[in-house]
Amino acid sequence: MKTLLIGDLAPGTQQYLEEKTDLMKVTNEKFLAGQYPDVQAVVLRTFTTLGREELARLPKLKYVVSCSVGVNNIDLEALREKNIELIHCPGTNANSVAEHTLHLMMALLRQDPQRPFAELKSKTVGIIGLGYIGKVVARKLLGFSCKVIAFDVLEIPQEVLDELHVEMKPFDTVVKEADILTVHVPLNKHTQHLINEKVFSAMKEGSFFVNTSRAEVIDEEGLMKHQEKFRGIALDVYSEGIKFTNTHVILTEHVAAQGEDSFKNQCKEPIQLFLEKVNAESSTASQSMSSF
Numbered sequence: 119m120k121t122l123l124i125g126d127l128a129p130g131t132q133q134y135l136e137e138k139t140d141l142m143k144v145t146n147e148k149f150l151a152g153q154y155p156d157v158q159a160v161v162l163r164t165f166t167t168l169g170r171e172e173l174a175r176l177p178k179l180k181y182v183v184s185c186s187v188g189v190n191n192i193d194l195e196a197l198r199e200k201n202i203e204l205i206h207c208p209g210t211n212a213n214s215v216a217e218h219t220l221h222l223m224m225a226l227l228r229q230d231p232q233r234p235f236a237e238l239k240s241k242t243v244g245i246i247g248l249g250y251i252g253k254v255v256a257r258k259l260l261g262f263s264c265k266v267i268a269f270d271v272l273e274i275p276q277e278v279l280d281e282l283h284v285e286m287k288p289f290d291t292v293v294k295e296a297d298i299l300t301v302h303v304p305l306n307k308h309t310q311h312l313i314n315e316k317v318f319s320a321m322k323e324g325s326f327f328v329n330t331s332r333a334e335v336i337d338e339e340g341l342m343k344h345q346e347k348f349r350g351i352a353l354d355v356y357s358e359g360i361k362f363t364n365t366h367v368i369l370t371e372h373v374a375a376q377g378e379d380s381f382k383n384q385c386k387e388p389i390q391l392f393l394e395k396v397n398a399e400s401s402t403a404s405q406s407m408s409s410f
């Protein structure tokens with residue numbers, strides 16, 4: 119199958135595609151300038167936008183293989199309309215993002231490793247979005263004897279909450295009660311600027327704020343306006359040119375999912391699913407040839 123790989127995958131995972139497909143590789147920048155009349159599958163990560171304009175240059179596309187968990191870079195409605203199948207593996211990078219979140223929390227609490235520091239014990243951690251990542255964050259916090267409260271639009275089974283020692287509360291309560299607020303929702307039209315100026319204004323004076331979801335989930339102007347109230351802010355995702363006067367800010371460059379093992383799974387699992395489909399297609403094709 120003629121397959122287009124856009125950008126780089128985790129080390130060692132590109133070879134699966136090379137062995138089993140007719141593979142062409144382009145950079146993200148080159149992709150935007152090309153036409154791909156024969157390509158039937160694209161393999162991409164969150165850094166490639168695949169909207170109607172890009173899809174128009176891929177007239178034979180049958181599969182989109184996303185080696186990222188967030189799929190806000192892909193126009194899902196356009197895929198449905200064009201009958202293009204999306205293959206991705208939710209949850210494959212949850213451990214990596216959760217470990218990075220914990221790392222950011224600990225780094226915020228210990229601003230200067232040589233000086234007295236705040237402890238997680240007895241703090242209230244608020245989790246917005248208790249999906250794959252939010253749950254792993256809660257699980258990792260179990261050992262720290264802190265109180266964990268959360269809000270999610272979906273109902274989470276009570277046995278899961280009991281196991282994770284999480285108490286679900288209304289959004290406004292989580293925001294007001296959290297000493298550390300961490301955000302793990304997908305970006306969509308409902309969550310764009312979910313954490314807006316009103317939310318930052320309602321948060322505790324001297325609290326900590328962590329975002330490893332998507333930049334657009336946060337109203338960055340609102341964060342700027344209220345930045346001085348925070349004892350620490352850590353962002354893995356943010357807009358270019360963002361500037362802080364608060365000196366206790368940690369910025370990482372969208373690396374939360376790049377823990378070595380998770381990054382590999384996040385690339386390998388959707389590619390394996392895709393290759394199973396390619397195999398099934400070619401065996402169906404050869405069966406119908408032999409019965410001809």
Ligand SMILES: NC(=O)c1ccc[n+]([C@@H]2O[C@H](COP(=O)([O-])OP(=O)(O)OC[C@H]3O[C@@H](n4cnc5c(N)ncnc54)[C@H](O)[C@@H]3O)[C@@H](O)[C@H]2O)c1
Pocket residue numbers: 187188189208209211212215246247248249250251252269270271272302303304305308309312330331332354355372373374375376
């Ligand atoms: N920084 C990174 O490198 C990185 C890596 C992976 C994922 N992410 C981001 O993290 C997001 C979450 O990942 P996940 O695997 O946990 O996804 P998930 O779908 O398992 O969990 C998201 C949770 O958010 C909840 N939710 C949706 N809208 C909400 C709202 N308005 N208020 C509260 N909760 C809401 C959902 O019900 C779900 O439980 C991804 O969509 C992606 O954007 C970032």
